[in-house]
Amino acid sequence: MATQTAQATARTGGAVGHLQVEDRIWLLRAMLLMRGIEERAMTLYRQGKVPGSFYDGFGQEAVSAGAAFAMAAEDRLCILHRDLAAHIVRGVTPARIFAQYMGRETGITAGRDGNVHFGDYRVGCVGMVSMLPDMMLVATGMAMAFKIRGEQRCALTWFGDGSTSRGDFHEAMNWAGVQRLPVIFVLENNQYAYSTPLDKQFAVDPVERAAGYGLVGVTVDGNDAEAMFEATHDARERALAGDGPTMIEAVTMRMHGHAAHDDMKYVPKELVEEWRKRDPIEQQEARLREIGVDVDALRAEVTEEINAAAQEALQAPMPDPAKATEGVFCEGEAEPLRDGQAPWSGFSGAAG
Amino acid sequence: MAPLTYLQAISAALRDELRDDERVLIMGEDIGAFGGAFKVTDGFVSEFGPERVMDTPLAESGIIGTAVGAAVVGMRPVCEMQFSDFISCGFDQLVNVAGKMHYRQGLAVPITVRLPSGGGFSGGPFHSQNPEGWFMHAPGIKIVAPSTAEDAKGLLHTAIRDPNPVCYMEHKHLYRRIKGEVPEGVFETPLTARVARSGSDLVVIAYGAMVHTALEATEDLEGASIEVLDLRSLVPLDEDAILDSVARCSKVVIVDEANATCAAGAQVAALIAQRGFEDLDGPVVRVATPDVPIPFSPPLEQAVLPSVDRIREACHELLEY
């Protein structure tokens, strides 16, 4: 399979590809926050503070951090359950994420939905549903609207290897292809769908099917945050130029079980070990240390931020049961999604 | 005012909306170049262009899912299922994505789903259904069902302007058989029931095509004064109007063209049993299609759909009680 991995260009003050140093630090920060929040939340889960189930994206942080980083404020995202870094890039605070996991009033859904089934519409994110990959069609629809209105914007969604087996995958790929829509489909191929390995999921790797739908398909090292960024950036350019949708297959590994209650005994230990050596955070830290960034200070900063956020969330109240039946219908005007944060230096025009 | 057929009223509403609001987008199979399976959108594409009158791929889940996406970025999609029966292919997107979104995420989904429904012309099991019961049961989805040309226009305006997902049940059998005076311009019909004929001895509660069957059945029934209540809106259900009719008439016959079990009429009956108990002078009677797929051959189909005779007989029995 053709692989397009970002190559580090000649060091110009540490900038590489389209990324300035502060961007590369941002990527690490987003991944550290994602991992730190998820580890802390897992502890809270075992302490009985997080009801229901708990999902994390341990070992996959680069897939969401890198791709989300390439999205502009006016772009729109459908974020899935192992993509916490995307929320962070768009500007959702750790305290609200903890509150969301714990079902508190101050969580993004105020206790209406759990774990990572959230999307803050105020920063342009749509909350996922459990039926996968329904959100591919929603992202397709957003792109469709952008095209009809002639806007220079795109939509992006993540989805997993397992969900490519469902009908909505096909309908979305087909629709996006036939209408040549500015949508980016990020396939997180993390080798397992719950306990189902790839060889029980499909006969042909989905990225190879992309051309069959009229899409460009690329495969990227999903553990390289900067490569993810570049691939998504390219896909975005393609979309805005009117050249249609892209499927980016991000190859990675799900390092924890499907959820907190799954110990993934079905995954061969050697596979896990091999991927351990390719941890996305360690990769990025190594790169930044090489150019003299104080990674440990960043880590300490992130840890402190997470502790404070967890404390804040633990103080937050539970939702009022009297309100349980409110909000089924919108009573006023329908408000569309709003713009989110877009920290890449290229968006503020400061990129060299 | 002009007399329009039920179908013309629907077309007029769509046209007015497309002209009035650039956010409105209509999408469905064969609705553009072909003008729609029933010609509702005949001529639209030349006035509004193929982007706003969109011929979609054959993909119901896709139609509803992309409509949700377009809606949350500021458009007002009106999607069409060519036959209401095919909504089952888009069930997941409608119930799980559209219906639950506002409750979970505070994000409104202003889509309208037009559903040409109902039988009576040998459409067979896959072109004759009345699936509204499935969606009354799903939180977050409104449902309207006009029976007159005027309401066909007014309720479609209301549906399109509502910030929530709305299923619009347009009855195929009424398309060209019903004509009525329809006010010009945009007007919104409220989501309430309508007394089609006022009476005092018994009330027949119905919606859609069954309103006309009920009116015909009870026009001249042994001199009895029979009220016919047209529900018009299934979600929200006009409970006050239902209970008011029951309070005045004390005898109720509820008609469903949909399959009996868990049809809209079952919910109406439960409401009356619980909150109208003290006003009842007889059991709550239902006339509905039995729980069978709608058969194709005319004698079979006529035997299952509620007829004028079946409604007359039910009223007669209850009046005597």
Added chain:
Amino acid sequence: MSSSSTETASVVDVTMPQMGVSVAEGTVVAWRVEVGDRIEADQTICEISTDKIDTEVPAPVSGVVTEIVVPVETTVAVGEVLARVGVGEGAETARAPEPPDGAPSTPSSAPSKSSSAPSKSEAGPSGPSTSRPEGAPSNGDGQVDAVSEPTPAPQAAPRADGARDGRRYSPVVQRIAAEHGIDLSAVPGTGRGGRVRKQDVLAFIESGSGGSTVEEPPLHIESPYRPEPVSAPPAGAAAAAVPTGELSRMRRQIGEHMKRSLETAATCTTWIETDMSRVESARKSLGATALAFVARATIAALREHPDLNAWLDGESYTRHHAIHLGIAVSLGEKGLIVPVIHDAHELSVEGLAARIKDLARRARDGGLTPDEVRGGTFTITNPGQFGSIMATPIINQPQVGILDLEAVVKRPVVVADAEGNDSIAIRPMTILGLSWDHRALDGAIAAQFLASVKRHLEGWTGA
């Protein structure tokens, strides 16, 4: 947690976590700490095993382990306390706290729904049976099967309370009967099998017969010249012994008001007969009572004769333009009250009917506001369901008139056709009585007013 040197330590529970939505219990596999160990938050306290996964339980706080509750190899439910950790000063010696006073407060249960079942007891024989009659179906063991639907009682079976028929009555029939104090065994039924239908009990009420114990055929002439008085008293007022001693406050207040009225006003009463045929047929289609129609006709007549819509208070005489119509409502044994329909002139018959119904209900429930019993400019009283035909009502001070509507009774009357030929017809007739204050007006005005009311009722076309 603030700590002062005098504060005793508090204790935190470590509980069995829920590792997955469907997991309900877990087993302690190994303890990593002992009582007395000092531990840090998030440090592993023990290892557990569940259906889905084996894992470790981290400590929720830093402190000292004060108690190990669940031993190794023991399975407990999710949420059960596994161990306790003392926090704060003196934690080493802290012991498990006493159980909190009383049980943890349970969420207050929703207030029980007020019963909406109509009162059945006064109406005579029981309503539709929802309880199983004797001899419910049982299986071979002699146990009674759970029955989810009411077992229909056989139609003619004698009932335990000794009533003479096995008739059942629908909810609306029972409700109407209770509201009017009707003994349903006296009501002829024209429904299937002789069932009493809603129109039967309504017709019974309108015909003015109440409490008769003889089953009469429909469409008979009710002569006012009955030899016997009405036999059974209305069921609702049945013999509750009046306690000897003082009258209730309400009774005294009513008495004061009535006495004062008679002493102040120069009270006269005038009557007029009215043919209610048109009203009766209009009533059926609108579903309203005769009172609502009389109210509407009264309002129209007050417009024509505004002298009657006035207050006379000592020397001060005020004619009102707006019509605030008081409607006397009986509260049974307790007395009566007169809620006021403000701006009644703005209401149609249907509107009046609805307001009357609402005010009467709230009057009986004690739910009227002070404003709703003040400010009336004219009053109507309607005690006619017991069969009385005329009365001399007392004026509601400081008003100058009160209209009394008694029973509507079928009578033989003389009618003339277009050529002036007389014949006898059967018409529902009523006698409207007006008590009026001779200080404010004369008999001629009173008579004219009554004639107007009569004219509006007899000429009813649906306005």
